[in-house]
Amino acid sequence: xxxxxxxxxxxxxxxxxxxxxxxxxxxxxxxxxxxxxxxxxxxxxxxxxxxxxxxxxxxxxxxxxxxxxxxxxxxxxxxxxxxxxxxxxxxxxxxxxxxxxxxxxxxxxxxxxxxxxxxxxxxxxxxxxxxxxxxxxxxxxxxxxxxxxxxxxxxxxxxxxxxxxxxxxxxxxxxxxxxxxx
Numbered sequence: 341x342x343x344x345x346x347x348x349x350x351x352x353x354x355x356x357x358x359x360x361x362x363x364x365x366x367x368x369x370x371x372x373x374x375x376x377x378x379x380x381x382x383x384x385x386x387x388x389x390x391x392x393x394x395x396x397x398x399x400x401x402x403x404x405x406x407x408x409x410x411x412x413x414x415x416x417x418x419x420x421x422x423x424x425x426x427x428x429x430x431x432x433x434x435x436x437x438x439x440x441x442x443x444x445x446x447x448x449x450x451x452x453x454x455x456x457x458x459x460x461x462x463x464x465x466x467x468x469x470x471x472x473x474x475x476x477x478x479x480x481x482x483x484x485x486x487x488x489x490x491x492x493x494x495x496x497x498x499x500x501x502x503x504x505x506x507x508x509x510x511x512x513x514x515x516x517x518x519x520x521x522x
Contacts, residue, residue, distance in 0.1 A: 341371045341518065343511050348396040348406035352432040353494055355481040356407045360500040361393050361431055361478070365506025370509040371511050377484040378406045387422040392457070392513035393507065394448060395431035398479075401440025402447045411451045427517060429510035430477035431503060436511030441479035449476060452456065458517070460510045468498070468505040478502045 343365040347358035355377070362375040374385070378396075386392055394411075396404035403411070417423050430448035434441050452459050461476050462469040469475075480502070482493045495503070 341515050343371055343391045344386060345393045346376045347382045348404045350397055354395055354397050356494045357431055357433055357480055357503045358395055360378040360503030361507035362505030364375055365511040367509040367510055368515060378410045381410060387417060389400050389444060391427040391510050393429040393510055397441050397443065398432045398434040398444030401421055401443035414494055416491050418455055426457050427460055427514040428452040428457040429460050429506050431506060433480045435438055435482060437481055442474045442476065445476035446481050460513050462509065468501045474502060478506045
């Protein structure tokens, strides 16, 4: 079971969330997790994995330019149907409470649907998500203002628990689908 996590991160916020997503995926027996910054990722690798999670910082309610460039390079995979049936999940970080979290998550989902992927979110009955309500994936607010206790406002605590829950859920779903095919 191969899981590919690719992310774009400028200040470390999305990277911290991506690491928790990858950690969650690793909790599934037999999962081989590949974690890549978008500038180190090779789109060709996606053809040989079972699940793909991608994430970025939300920029005005949409995908960051770095991840968008990566996604735009997937056209040949689309033309060959190489991602059809793969399981996908998305995550993002934003700077302000009304900074476009849901819009960014939906913008990240659309290319997966165009590729014919099966998109997995977090339902409300997952304990980690029961009160948070991040149904499209994981979206975390990392406020612009800095505090003395956490100067970078990196995701922590429940934020990282949600990332792990998404990574695990996507990987478990991919495992179930792969097992049903063979």
